[in-house]
Every structure is written in structure tokens, then in C-alpha cells.
Amino acid sequence: MKITALHLYPVAIADPPLRSSYGLHAPYALRTIVEIETDEGIRGCSETYGGEQPLAQLQAAREKLIGRDVFQLTSLLMEFEAQAQQETSGVEGDRSQTWHVPGENPLDRHSRTFAAIEIACLDAIGKAWNKPLCDLLGGRARSEAPFSAYLFYKHRGGGGLGEDERPDEYGEALTPEAIVRQAHQMIQKYGFREIKLKGGVLDPELEVETIRALRREFGPALPLRIDPNCAWSVETSVKVGQQLAEELSGGGYLEDPCAGLEGMAEVRKRLLADGISTPLASNVAVTSFAHIPQAWKLGAVQIVLSDPHYWGGLRAQLQLDHFCSVLGLGLSMHSNNHLGVSLMAMAHAAAACPHLNFACDTHYPWQTEQDEVVLGGRIPFHNGSVRIPEKGGLGVELDYDQLARLGERYEKLPYRKRDDEAEMRKRVDPNWRRVLPRW
């Protein structure tokens, strides 16, 4: 089954003004829907990061793809790896995401590009053989993929052009009480059984209070995690770890409290010395396989946050699952803004991974029906989980009308990359800069 065409659909999706240590989400998030056509008339699709750079990388890969057998992915990966080695040799800087939002890290662009193509090829194979994608990878460790409620401190507004285009479903949330309301609303709608709070936004004391309020409200049955994206110093991280020792126990974790593996290792060491075994998770200090041995040796990270979009696709996701299990590390899953195609890729990944022991992150509740690109609309959740459908490949088909509509919107946008810092300056504080550590 040979690839005869590659279609790339850049789209813009309305996104509420969510806060993180990177800054503020812009009114529209960018994504790229990827579609391959094959000589057997079967199509396969995937979804990846949006904007100029990811799109250009995919365009550049076109000549590697046309005429290629969808089954020959390892040789394609080898080509990408050789190219990456050539292009990044001598490039300064590590591959961490301390200073990059995911999708804008130049050092993992080959992994991201390969991943988008791999998933589309696997989708095509699954559709050709009428087999769910996870069954092409060894089958299911579970038949549904659990996700977590991903809470954000948030300004007023639903995103996009305002209330007409996008009602503000969740309202403003800049206090512990408002976050508890947000959690209730989201859990009621989706049934999530674990909770993640994006931190690094308010004073750490307030974020500690937010986590405590969530624990008081939902009790220990719903594990809690907080992720300040490196906003804290080692000192502050240790202090928060001490303050939240009980609240983050029992299946919760502390995610990327500070920058760098050495800092994380220091936090871990000091918490352990205090008898606090809260695991540290990361998708900032650890973003590629090359980081893992060092992270493991230092004891800096106990839970790796996977993501098929930038770790190199679905087979890489399974390799990561296996790698972590051998080293005694836990595995959870990171998320960026995304639509239903990505959600299904994440669900298949989670279904296939035997050692993924935490509910996956997802931004899906922050997007709405109006911006879905899969036929039939939004993917349903059952008790916080997405079921693997008995359909071929990812189990979704593209809605070309929606792609056209969201593509037109993309064309009109003045920006071509995610820049949360610029957005923060534009809408909240003209002098705002991302400073690490902030506290």
C-alpha cells in the first residue's frame, strides 16, 4: 500500500484564555491535520502541532513519502534520524522544553514530523484491515483510556472572537474556589477520576491552597497532580512538596516543579530526606529517550510524561512504556491543545501501553463541538475514559467541511506559532516576561 498524496490541513481552534508559567493561551490554538492517500484508495490521518514550523517540516518530508509503502516506517525513521543528526550537530542547547512550548522545540522536530506520518500510516493500515490501531501494536492492555480533569487558572472568555463564536463555558478561575467550581463542572460533564492543576501562575501559597481545596472537596479517591512548568526554585519546590505531602500522595505527583534534572534531583533528595515520597514527573526536563538514562541515574524523575506527538509516534510510545518499566519509572501522558484525531491517537497509545498507570492529561474539554474535525462530532467520554471503538485505525473519519472552515480561520490569523509570552503581554501585562524561577 503506497502513499500517493500527502494533504496538510492547518487549522485554528478557539481556545480560552488559559494561564501557565509560559504565559497565556491565545484566542486560537493552531493544529495541523495530516492525511495520506494510498494507491489502494485508503486514507489515513493524524493530528499534530500547528503553525508554520511544523507545517514546513511536513511539507519538506513530502518527497520522502510519495511512493513509500505505509508498512516501511522503520526505514523512514532512520532517514529522519540521520537528517536530525546532520541538522542538529553543533546546535547549542539541550532538548528540554524549559524554554520551548511543546511543538516549538527545534531539537525534536524530526520526532514530531515522523510521529505525524507514522500515525497516519498506521491509521491507513488499520482502516485497510479493519483493525483498531492499538491492535496493530500488540493489542490492548486496557479497553478504554482514562483521562484526567485538566484544570487551569483562567481569565474570563471562551476564546476566539468572543461570546458569539465561543461561549465562556467555564468562566474566570483565578482563585482556589473558582478552580474547585471548574473541577466540579468538568468532572460532572466527563466523569474524570483524576485531577491535574496547571500551576506556576499564582503565588505558590495560593496554588497550595487550591490543591488543598480540591482535596477537601473531592477526597483522596481522586488523585491530584500539580504542574507549575518550572516556575519554582528548588527551595520553593521543596516547600510546596512538604506542604502538599499528603495531598499529592496516593496516585498523585508533582510535575516539573523547577527547571533542569539537577534541580529536580535535589528536590527529590530533600523530600525523601523528609520522608516524603511524592514522585516527580516531567515532560519538560525529559522530552526524549536521550534524557532518560541521566534522569534515572540522578533520581530526578520518577514518572515520565509520554506524548506520541513528540516522542516519535505510537511505536515509540510503546518503547517508552517498556523503557520506563525496566527502569522502574512510572508513565503518564502529556497533552497539548488538540482535537479528536489526537485524542484518539492518545487513547490508542494508552490502551496499548501496559505500564501507563496514570490517567492521561487532555486539553479536550477546553475545545468544543464547533471546532471538531472528526465526522460525527466530539468523541464521547465514559467515566473519564475514551473507549477504543471497534473500527479500523484510529476509528475516526475527517470532516472536510470543518477542515475547510477552520482552515479559512487559520489563513486569517496574524500569527503562525504559539507564543504565550507575547499573548500575556498583549492581554494581561505589557511588561510580562517569563522568568524562571518566578518564585
Place this chain on the structure above:
Amino acid sequence: MKITALHLYPVAIADPPLRSSYGLHAPYALRTIVEIETDEGIRGCSETYGGEQPLAQLQAAREKLIGRDVFQLTSLLMEFEAQAQQETSGVEGDRSQTWHVPGENPLDRHSRTFAAIEIACLDAIGKAWNKPLCDLLGGRARSEAPFSAYLFYKHRGGGGLGEDERPDEYGEALTPEAIVRQAHQMIQKYGFREIKLKGGVLDPELEVETIRALRREFGPALPLRIDPNCAWSVETSVKVGQQLAEELSGGGYLEDPCAGLEGMAEVRKRLLADGISTPLASNVAVTSFAHIPQAWKLGAVQIVLSDPHYWGGLRAQLQLDHFCSVLGLGLSMHSNNHLGVSLMAMAHAAAACPHLNFACDTHYPWQTEQDEVVLGGRIPFHNGSVRIPEKGGLGVELDYDQLARLGERYEKLPYRKRDDEAEMRKRVDPNWRRVLPRW
């Protein structure tokens, strides 16, 4: 596609009197051919270790298999792992193969059993979809799998019941000159481009002389490796490493010179201190994923010898390839006595693994046409390599007449496990015991 039946064919194959540090090969080696039937009328096969214990393990797995979808392998692996944890908890001893021949190590029996089933299921899927097995795993890093000439010190005799049943193709080889002759004969017939010598049999000085004679004869274009299976002390290993610094360079390696990771680490350290970078390879100290982190930390092993038969199948083989590449370890492949079904499983594994940078070991030249169980007879080699055929699955079909004949032979044999030490006492030296280190 559900499994409706499991057929197990124990077979005995004539085997010449080959020597190693474990002792002497018996006149017949034991193997098990595994076959599953499915409700779609498709069959899948694999080959694994022979004799009582592997057979009993497979029999015991039958109830897990009947009714199972051939695509649901991860959940099967999880069942095996849970069972292994239960059955081996509290069991003394490590999982190394220092004191076990491969196939008789009780601590990896679940991996072996799973592997045999996994490969048969993948063969069935490949046959159903008319796709070569390696293409189900991501496709080919190479279109043919290179193997090495596997030389043994050897007594007179072709194995089996003697000359009538099995001519002595290679003759006696207990001197450097005879090994050079053996190498010529094997290379002429198969075209191998790398050479492995099974050592640990003669005085190390004679084995050093054998390697030197091979180098003189074949030059540096044919990399050399020697494997005494832990027969040497650290002292002797270092001395041999020094003596063979040049001969084992350029793509060669020193395999399991002494027992245990600590010993290997010491050998490596002392060789490096002498400016000798000969990599150490292992399939004795490192036989499972759990060994790798420690081996890597100690710097004890630079090349891991994979083997889909006991590392857990073909997907595990790819995980091992990936794991080794992340840790900067090389990958080669171990072999036991085997027939064409195993050879094809190894070939598909090698074709699929991007980081397998050495020709694989194979005992295949030590078996002959009369004992082949695949239709059409022996698998051909081209310049030392096995080509991946454009056929579904492994690319071979079973010859049931041959299975019946070799099964009858198995039934008549008085032994049900490989015991090279007993054989050595019986045929060479009634007082022989395996002593480590011997030198």
C-alpha cells in the same frame, strides 16, 4: 482471528559433537515446533527450545490460548508476567545463564513460552494479510539478515546414529589449523562475512592461536569474535583481551569471557586502562531486560546478544534494539541449535532492528537437509545473509511428514533435556565437571 487449536511437535535433530564450556553436544538436539490454528483457517508457526520443560510450559499455556484473538498479545504477556512474578517470587538465584544452557533457565521460562506463542500469532497475522512478519513490526531496516560463521571445536562425527544417518560434513576440529579449515568450508558454502569461535574448550593459549590463525587466513575484512562462555578468570580474560587486541578490533568482540557482571566490568576497566577498547558482549550475564541497567551502570557489557526465543519474542527484540541504542550499547544476536522456522524468526528480527550492527550467530550450518521441517527444505543463504521472502508471516510452511519423522525420533530418545555436562562425561571424560573459571 481466534486461536482454535495449539499443536506442539517435539522433534530431535541430529547434532554433531560440538564442544563448549558447558560440555559436549549430544547426538540429537531437541526442539519444539509450535503451531496455532485459527477460526479463519489460517495457521501460524514458531520454533522454540526442546524437551520436557519447554513442552510442559507450552502445554500449560494452552488454556490461555484457546479462544484468544491473535492480535491480543500484550494482555497475554501481562498474564505471563503476573504468573512469572508469582511463581518466581522468593526463588533463589539470578537470571543469568552462567549455570544454565539457554532454554533450561527456569527464571526466563515465561519469556520463552510467550515468545513461542507471539511468533506463531504474528506468523498467522502475516499469513492472513500476506505481509512478511517484519513488516508487521514497522518494516525493514534491511532487506536481508546477515549471519556469521559459527565455528566450534568439534570431535569426529556428524551426530545422530553415525555416518549412515548423518555424514560428518566438517570432521574433527581440535586445533587452530582444523578450525581454519572449518571456517573455509563454512564460508565457501554460506558466504558468511563475520566469524565467531566458540571457545572455553582448549587451553586459552591455543584459542588465542586459533583466533590469530583465522585473522592471518581471512584478514581484517572478516571481523572475529570469541565466546568462552565464562570459562576464564578475570586475569585470563584480561590476558586474552590483551593478546587479541588487534584481532578482535574492527567489528569483533570478546563475548562472556568470565562469569558475572562484576567480573566483566573489571575486565573492561583493565583493558581500557591498557588502551584496548575491544567491546565485551554477553548473553550469559545479560539475559533479560532487568539485567541491562546494572550492566550499563557498571560498564560491564558493550554489546547485548539478543535472541527472540528467550527475550520475549519479536516485539521484545525491537524493544531491546531500542533500549540498547538509547544506552549506547551495541546489539548482536545469540543462537542455539535450530531449524528453519527459528532461522526465519531470527531473520525477520534482524531485518526489523535498526541498530543490530553485527551479523547474527546461527547454528544452522550444523544441521542438515535431512532434518529440516520447512517445506522446500533448507533456507538458502546469499553471501552469508538470509533474504526476507515476499511471503506472508515468517515465509515458511511446515513439512508435516518431517515433523512426524523427527517426532518419532524424539519419542525414542532416552533424554528430555539438554545436558552437555552429562554428555561430556559419557563420551569424553567420565570425570568431567564444569568448573568456572576453568583457566
